[in-house]
Amino acid sequence: MNIELRVNGEPRELEVWEGESLLFALRERLGLPGSKNACEQGECGSCSVMLDGKLVCSCLVLAAQAQGHDVVTVEGLAEDGNLHRVQEAFAETGAVQCGFCTPGFVVATADLLARNADPSEDELREALSGNLCRCTGYAKIFDAVRLAASR
Amino acid sequence: MRPSILSRPPSTLRAVDVLSPRSLEAALLLKAERPDAVPIQGGTDVMVELNFDRGRPPTLLNLNEVEELRGWSRENGTVWLGAGLTYTEAMEPPLSELLPALAEASRTVGGPQIRNRGTIGGNLGTASPAGDAIPPLLVGDAQVKLVSLRGERVVPLHEFIVGPKRNAMSDDELIAGVHVKPVSGRETFMKIGPRNAMVISVVSLALRVDGDVHAAFGSAGPVPTLVRASTDDVHTLPERVADAASPIDDVRGTAEYRRHALRVLTKRALERCLA
Ligand SMILES: Cc1cc2nc3c(=O)[nH]c(=O)nc-3n(C[C@H](O)[C@H](O)[C@H](O)COP(=O)(O)OP(=O)(O)OC[C@H]3O[C@@H](n4cnc5c(N)ncnc54)[C@H](O)[C@@H]3O)c2cc1C
Ligand code: FES
Ligand code: FES
Numbered sequence: 001m002n003i004e005l006r007v008n009g010e011p012r013e014l015e016v017w018e019g020e021s022l023l024f025a026l027r028e029r030l031g032l033p034g035s036k037n038a039c040e041q042g043e044c045g046s047c048s049v050m051l052d053g054k055l056v057c058s059c060l061v062l063a064a065q066a067q068g069h070d071v072v073t074v075e076g077l078a079e080d081g082n083l084h085r086v087q088e089a090f091a092e093t094g095a096v097q098c099g100f101c102t103p104g105f106v107v108a109t110a111d112l113l114a115r116n117a118d119p120s121e122d123e124l125r126e127a128l129s130g131n132l133c134r135c136t137g138y139a140k141i142f143d144a145v146r147l148a149a150s151r
Numbered sequence: 152m153r154p155s156i157l158s159r160p161p162s163t164l165r166a167v168d169v170l171s172p173r174s175l176e177a178a179l180l181l182k183a184e185r186p187d188a189v190p191i192q193g194g195t196d197v198m199v200e201l202n203f204d205r206g207r208p209p210t211l212l213n214l215n216e217v218e219e220l221r222g223w224s225r226e227n228g229t230v231w232l233g234a235g236l237t238y239t240e241a242m243e244p245p246l247s248e249l250l251p252a253l254a255e256a257s258r259t260v261g262g263p264q265i266r267n268r269g270t271i272g273g274n275l276g277t278a279s280p281a282g283d284a285i286p287p288l289l290v291g292d293a294q295v296k297l298v299s300l301r302g303e304r305v306v307p308l309h310e311f312i313v314g315p316k317r318n319a320m321s322d323d324e325l326i327a328g329v330h331v332k333p334v335s336g337r338e339t340f341m342k343i344g345p346r347n348a349m350v351i352s353v354v355s356l357a358l359r360v361d362g363d364v365h366a367a368f369g370s371a372g373p374v375p376t377l378v379r380a381s382t383d384d385v386h387t388l389p390e391r392v393a394d395a396a397s398p399i400d401d402v403r404g405t406a407e408y409r410r411h412a413l414r415v416l417t418k419r420a421l422e423r424c425l426a
Binding site for chain 2: 017062064067127
């Protein structure tokens with residue numbers, strides 16, 4: 001089937017298989033591999049995107065459900081060639097080891113800071129509880145979130 | 152399309168059809184014509200099945216565009232929750248003040264991504280013994296409204312859930328939503344699991360004290376179950392809740408632990424609500 005949607009501000013039209021996820025469509029049909037596929041069951045958050053302004057796991061959205069809707073992926077966070085302040089903070093604090101979880105954390109953090117400019121420790125932990133990192137032990141990720149929030 | 156380890160062989164890719172009605176009436180027409188169509192709302196249960204190829208329904212009925220299923224309202228002293236109400240919405244005031252236990256339960260569901268998509272209607276559709284929305288709805292005397300082209304019927308929630316992952320819905324019906332009594336006294340929800348997020352409950356408990364005392368537990372029997380008491384015999388409630396449970400040993404906990412935990416949770420919930 002054919003679907004039309006907005007991805008990172010641009011109207012896109014694509015052919016999808018009816019049963020496939022938005023994650024699959026983004027990665028394999030639209031060539032946007034920033035959103036990662038680690039579990040395909042909502043457990044890891046590495047596929048996080050914004051759907052109509054809400055943070056969701058794109059592996060749990062049917063691509064066909066995105067018809068007519070607005071999607072922002074990690075590729076859409078930078079503006080005019082400048083990294084988003086969350087991306088900069090992750091790079092500066094070295095909140096990355098293998099990097100597989102990073103896009104999901106970046107999108108979830110950008111969502112948190114858009115809703116809550118000065119999150120408490122508990123609030124940031126709760127906001128990132130749907131994202132898993134198998135490498136860093138989270139300390140530097142939380143440093144990055146605090147740094148981004150402070151700017 | 153680039154080659155990928157995710158690619159499925161094209162021969163198996165034909166079987167699904169997606170229908171996206173824009174009104175409840177259109178959805179009911181489609182459901183009557185295609186009774187085997189599987190409704191999909193937030194997709195947090197359905198997509199896992201699809202992604203792992205555990206099921207390949209011939210038709211998916213996407214309910215996301217059906218305006219009538221969204222949101223909540225007050226109706227004649229009760230609260231109406233549309234089937235498409237998300238956990239995130241259930242956590243926001245003023246709804247969270249009318250149904251605090253549901254708000255607390257919602258906050259324990261998955262993580263933010265899951266709560267932004269997962270819905271009350273989907274939790275009832277799945278009818279899991281561990282469904283976290285169910286105990287808070289049971290203590291609020293929830294009445295499930297089922298709709299079809301034939302008309303509508305209202306089924307008390309405790310009759311709607313008929314077994315583990317089985318409910319009383321017919322093939323041509325959809326869940327429109329539930330009517331729940333707002334709390335006038337106090338209520339709370341507690342859930343045991345290894346983390347504060349992203350866990351299927353080992354056991355859960357909702358308690359409402361408002362005139363009478365209503366307790367409902369999850370993950371400790373084939374279906375979430377309601378136990379009633381009067382305020383005079385609350386001291387026997389922890390034991391009665393444990394007795395009403397028929398838990399099993401599984402990977403998340405033993406039957407013995409679950410019974411014990413239910414006693415403890417009931418005691419704590421009573422302390423919280425009677426304080
Ligand atoms: C990572 C993760 C964590 C989770 N954590 C929890 C948790 O902590 N607690 C918990 O209870 N659940 C949890 N779940 C399960 C799930 O999120 C919930 O059951 C949720 O309420 C399902 O809602 P949905 O809208 O996504 O349902 P969907 O997946 O869209 O549908 C679920 C079922 O309901 C049916 N259905 C949906 N809407 C209707 C309708 N209007 N009429 C008729 N049938 C309908 C569907 O056909 C399907 O059978 C989790 C899931 C994931 C992936
Ligand atoms: S790939 Fe979507 S949550 Fe893990
Ligand atoms: S850096 Fe490897 S999973 Fe997070």
